[in-house]
Amino acid sequence: MSNYRIQGATGEWEVVIGLEVHAQVTSEAKLFSSSSTSFGAEPNTQVSLIDAAMPGMLPVPNQECIRQAVRTGMAINAQINKYSRFDRKNYFYADLPQGYQISQLYHPIVGEGELLIEADEKAGLPEDKVIGIERIHVEQDAGKLMHDQHPTMSYVDLNRCGVALMEIVSRPDMTSPAEAGAYLAKLRSILRYVGSCDGNMDQGSMRADVNVSVRRPGEPFGTRTETKNVNSVRFVMQVVEVEARRQVELIEDGGTVVQETRLFDPTSGTTRSMRSKEDAHDYRYFPDPDLLPVELDDAFLQECKASLPELPDAKRARYVETLGLTAYNARELTAEVETFARFETLLAETAKALGKDEAKLATQVANWSLSVAPGVLKSLGEEADPAHSTAEAQAKILKMQDAGEISGGQAKEIYEIVLKTGRDPEEVADAEGLKQVSDTGAIEAKIDEVLAANQDKVEQYRGGKDKLFGFFVGQTMKATQGKANPQVVNEILKQKLG
Amino acid sequence: MHPRPNTAFSVCRKLSNDDGLRRLRRYARKGGKRRQGAQGFIPNSRLGGHHDTHIRTRSVTDLTELGIKAIREGVKAGDFTAREVAEAFNASVAGAEKLNAFITATPEKALASADAVDADRAAGKALGSMAGVPLGIKDLFATEGVQTSAASHILEGFTPQYESTVSRKLWEAGAGMLGKVNLDQFAMGSSNESSYFGEVVSPWRKQGSDAKLAPGGSSGGSSAAVAARLAPAATGTDTGGSIRQPAAFTGITGIKPTYGRCSRWGIVAFASSLDQAGPMAKDVTDCAIMLEAMAGFDPKDSTSLDMPVPNWEAALSADLKGKKVGIPKEYRMDGLSADVAKAWDDGVQWLKDAGAEVVEISLPHTKYALASYYIIAPAEASSNLARYDGVRYGLRDLPEGANLQDMYAATRAAGFGDEVKRRILIGTYVLSAGFYDAYYNQAQKVRTLIQRDFTNAFEQCDVILAPTAPTAAFALGEKTGDPLEMYMGDVFSVPASLAGLPAMSVPSGLNAEGLPLGLQIIGKPFDEQGVLNAGLALEERAGFTAKPQKWW
Amino acid sequence: MSVDRATVARIASLARINMSEEDLDTLVPEFNNILNFVEQLSEVNVEGVEPMTSVIPNHQRLREDKVNADPLTGGDIRDKVLANAPAAEHGFFGVPKVIE
Structure with missing residues (x-):
């Protein structure tokens, strides 16, 4: 009441x-x-x-x-x-x-x-x-x-x-x-x-x-x-x-x-x-x-029953229980037919592209669908052509992000270009240099340069000043114009600094 | 504004001969009440005859004595052409204005259909079951391009853009249209006196009298036309007896089939749960032929029966051996005239003679049938006739300064006749708040009991024999003062209508005053064959050959 | 049961049929005669009896969902629909102005 x-x-x-x-x-x-x-x-x-x-x-x-x-x-x-x-x-x-x-x-x-x-x-x-x-x-x-x-x-x-x-x-x-x-x-x-x-x-x-x-x-x-x-x-x-x-x-x-x-x-x-x-x-x-x-x-009556789709209450429950989404996300995604349809298509497409279980990707795809993608779309206003916003294109972006090839920021940038032009996201990532560098050799070389240029800091770090690790990461990212995969940078730095 | 043509004037311009001028004067006299189909058919034309190059020995009047079967066979055999038949009947129609059986004559339509049949025959094509037979069509059936008035002022000038299923089927079977025949307004009546286009006068007269008699109703134009040889057959509709009673009054044969046999699509509705179309013709065989052409499943009518139409004509047999005929004891009631009682007794003997066993049966709720009918039919009518409001077709009466609701009330007051108004009001009343259960629902429950009576009776018999009407034809004007008295005349016909059963009237003979009487056969649902066969047995033994002497 | 003049007038109004005083003079007694006649139905025992729904046992067919499946039941026939209209204007039916 x-x-x-x-x-x-x-x-x-x-x-x-x-x-x-x-x-x-x-x-x-x-x-x-x-x-x-x-x-x-x-x-x-x-x-x-x-x-x-x-x-x-x-x-x-x-x-x-x-x-x-x-x-x-x-x-x-x-x-x-x-x-x-x-x-x-x-x-x-x-x-x-x-x-x-x-x-x-x-x-x-x-x-x-x-x-x-x-x-x-x-x-x-x-x-x-x-x-x-x-x-x-x-x-x-x-x-x-x-x-x-x-x-x-x-x-x-x-x-x-x-x-x-x-x-x-x-x-x-x-x-x-x-x-x-x-x-x-x-x-x-x-x-x-x-x-x-x-x-x-x-x-x-x-x-x-x-x-x-x-x-x-x-x-x-x-x-x-x-x-x-x-x-x-x-x-x-x-x-x-x-x-x-x-x-x-x-x-x-x-x-x-x-x-x-x-x-x-x-x-x-x-x-x-x-x-x-x-x-x-x-x-x-x-x-x-x-x-x-x-x-x-x-x-x-049986035909009528059999032809019914999953209904809002059932879908919401499944999103929480099986996909592990938050109650809020589940409600937002199931309120409108178009919203859940887009979400489910994208989730399936992404899972297929990555060969992963839907449940593992659901939260990432839900966040993309509810906040990232609508945000980009909104910021572009009239410049965006929603027709370019295909599940296939979005799945490609999510895949690159999941594989560590692009960062969250790059994902947004790529999506912006896709929405404006309809170009292929992978091609955009390559052509526009919107990719993280995961090539260990290249990153190692940069790291070596950074360490060589900052010998004093290396000594201080080895002397126990752990906080300087962040400084080396920052310098490396700067040296790679932010394209290095942070995870790879971290690993190599840890090795080198011993 | 959508201009309404001045009908009388447009007809006038199309007529150039003396006949036309004479007719024009009559139109003027009648205040233009009559009108022609929208395409300006020349009424009662005899102009078509010059096409005929054949010399025939048979006189034109002979052809009008023929029924459906004889015409069909004669055309097929080449004894005469369909055009000759159409011309003969067109001439009869033109010469029978005193009967007022037709509201609209369409001689060109009759000729056009006849010519098509003659051409098909010449080309060696198969002819339909009604080939060459020109018909009177009750002016309740929508006919494309030809005024369909329901004998009302409110639909005067209404020209349907569609053809009723039943009339379409008749044209497809090779029949033609002589014109639209008169009826009681919206089929409400038992004497044809409620028509806006004037009463129909029966061709029959009592011996030694020239008082005008009722042709019955509501299909009084149909009955008069067939009895007077203006048409070999006509369509009728039956809601509470409107085919059977006029057939009995005029010495012809008519059958109302099982409810749902004939499509109601395109027939101006009176009471949907009761209305059924059927043929009115000279004899049982003609009824069988014509009903076969009219009947059949129509997906456009939800109440249409989805079952094959039997070949009734082929299976006709007057041999009733092994059949049981029920005589309902409740039908021996006060008000049954002695001559009708005598005719009923004759009928019993004839059916016995045909081999049937006669048993007494009981239909205990008979006395409530009329009351039930006079609630249900007006209730349905009050709703069915709500569409006549002056907005989309028909009459519009728009007094100065009137609003929409005023326009409705003015249009309907001007457009409906007294009997129609009476029934609309009764129907409105019995459905109105607080009365639905006491009247309408109660009547529908009693209807269930009446139907149950028949179901029980048919466990003891195959068909029921009863009079069609309690008396022979009455004089025009005799019953108009008391609507209730008029309703009482439907006492024998209404029960079968309420139960949706097939029922037919067959002439049994003349009464002491020289007027025809009819006997009614009522059958089980879907058993038109049983009804027709018993009717045939009666017909063969009655040997009815009397016909009205031409005085018109 | 007898119905008074005011009731008949109200029913006439409900049925949208103008009735003059003279019309009512004739109609009221006729109306009562008919009602008195049909009144006899109340004496019938209908306990346990269902009101009639379909006079011949038959079930409702349902049609396929198809536009203009039959020209006789479909649209795109404005000329035919308006052909008999007392006041057809610009493709509409005209009626006296309605104030809502």
Whole structure:
């Protein structure tokens, strides 16, 4: 339980949060028609006769949308309902050609599940917490209205209409903005791992309806409001904060919270009531008679299960236990699909190049991936071409470093050149002289010169002034313009100085 | 704005002969309610005949006496051309305006299909099972480029850019289209009086009376057209009896197959869980042929049956030896007219004569079927008809200063007829908050019990024999004052609809007033063959040959 | 059970059908007649009976995830989609301005 509290004029208040997340299912075609789901097409070009609800048109469900919902359900350890149905939610609006949305009220495809949000002191999460998920159901997205193109008309574009959405409904288990934010971020991460949603919140592929209520600690739930279509983790946290604060002030001023739908205005950072329609809540749900019950067989479920990738929690645990990474590194590396994918590719490539076990290299590769490489990339800014940042090139750099051919500083320098030019790292190391000298003969010669030029210091060292060893190392490195492998220098010096 | 053509005017410009001027005056009189397909088909044209170079001895009226099989065989044998058939029926359609059976006539379409068949025959190509047969198509089937109105104002002028699966299959089998036939608005009705394009008048009259009679409904344009020899056959749809009851009222034959046999894709929906298309024709054999052409799996319809279509025509047999026929005792109810009871008794004797054993069966929930139907069908309709909102097609009524929701309410008030509104409101009410369980869910549970009754009954029998309707055709206007009384006429047809069973009506004879009566055969799921065979046995023994005297 | 005029008016509004006072005069008694008739269903014992879901035993087929698999179910047909629109403008459907 988080100890997040709102300090009101009359005492402390607790906030209770539930999220309904709409996530666009990754599929080529729409839920009930074969028109395309791709983003950004000309208006009404991705509209079939079915999407436009022409008379006599009928829906047939897309298997991939069902499959993705099932896989998502499995990823949150949810009950998968082998029997589910589609229902019609009836209301009139210009973005809803059928006059009803096909959704699932009575028999959703996914039942109870859960999601773990990890402790993160810095983010205000003192300990791990499991958030309950009530259900996931599949439904149609609506079209879009444009209001600013004509003085007296709104324009309707049905391209989005009929795209499959998953509605993922949490339990009211969250009690702070941080938890709500962490829940959404984690959910997004899971969806992206599973590949059931691209998680592009700014394109609207994922948006949350935020249910907020406040109460005195330990008392029953208060009346909740629902703030619609919040499209970033930061905004969700902001909505919780401002809406809880608004409700507390309202109640403390003697008012009551009305159950209503609200909108968030990111510019002002406030929520406002949507004009409520008098019959908004009489949706007259009933089973869609154009569709039959969806019955899933074991083979289908097995395929769904088998196709699931390693999920964030499991991956994080493996990184710590098998690869020996720190908890921090493991969390950082597993948060985003792209991050772990880059890390794992690079780790495999490096292990292959060196013929070493992944576990032995993991920490080095993790450090490179999380701090060294991003640092170089950032310092170069626009000069860098990320396309040059291949796993192969990076593995070559790590290999040279591991073999003692280049120093850490040289690795960065080589990577800089690679990012700018796309040249081969080994060729860069050779051509630019960015290599440590490990040739014992050459180093020995230099060392001899250094010792000959500093006979007095040699005597002092042999007389017990151990600290002078560092001086000889420094002189040797200077004589070799810093290219000598320090380890080799050390060894030879020890021999010579006896 | 997308300009809406002034239909009456565009038709006027395309007509140059006297016929056209006469029709134009009629359009003006009717306030332009009728309209043609968007491509401006010349209505009821007789202009095509000059292409015919053959001299025939057979008169044109003879051809309109022929059914599907006779036309197909005659065209195949070269007794007459498909074009001659199309011309004969086009002429019949043109001469039957008083019946108001057609909303849109498409004589060119009929001729074009006929010419294609004649060309195929000349080229020695194989002909389809419906080759050369011109049809009336209920104006509920979307027909590409031809107005599809559902007999409503709200869809007046709607020109689909797609063809319904069933009509497409018919064209592929070589059939042609005479036009779009009238119906009750959105197929809601039992008398064809709810059409925005005016009531259909039955070609039948009581002896010694010229009172206008109902052709039945909702497929009343189909039944009237076939009975009056305006078409050898027509498509119908049946939600609670809309093929069988009009067939019974007009002395023709019609079958509603098992739910899912015919694709619903492209048919304007009334009640999705009940709607089924089927043929309406002169006899059982023609129904078998045409149903075979209409039926078949359609991946675009989730409720379509994914099973092969049997060759029903080839397997027709009137020999019922070893078959058991069930007589439901609950159907002997008050309100059953004496002549209908007598016809039912005749039917029992005929089926015995055909070799069947007759057993009494019980369908205990029969009395609840109508109530269940009049919750489920309106509930589904209230949602199915929500799409008619004036945004994407059809009528838009936009009063000055109206917002979006006002536009919906104005458009729907202007676009729907009274019966449609009544059903939408009942349906909205029974689904509304707090009433779902008491009405809709309860009705669906009772529906399960009704279906269970049939399942139990079919353990004792192969088919069920019952009247199609409790009375012969009633007069137009007789029942319009009391919607409930109209609903009661569906009492024998609705149970089979609720259970999704195949059922057909076959004419059994005339009553004392000279009006046809129909007998209904209800079969097991997927057993259209059993239904057709029993129907054939009835047909052979009934020897029904009566036809309405031409007065129109 | 009898339904009053206000209820019928509310249902008409929910169904987006304008009703004049005269319309309601006719409709309210008809509405009640029909409701009284269907009321008899409440006397049926439906204990343990499942509501009907599919009238003929049949399972839901699921289609392949393929764009424009069939021209009749796919997109790229804007002209057809807009062909019957009362107010098609610049590729959109026009409706009276909606203030959100």
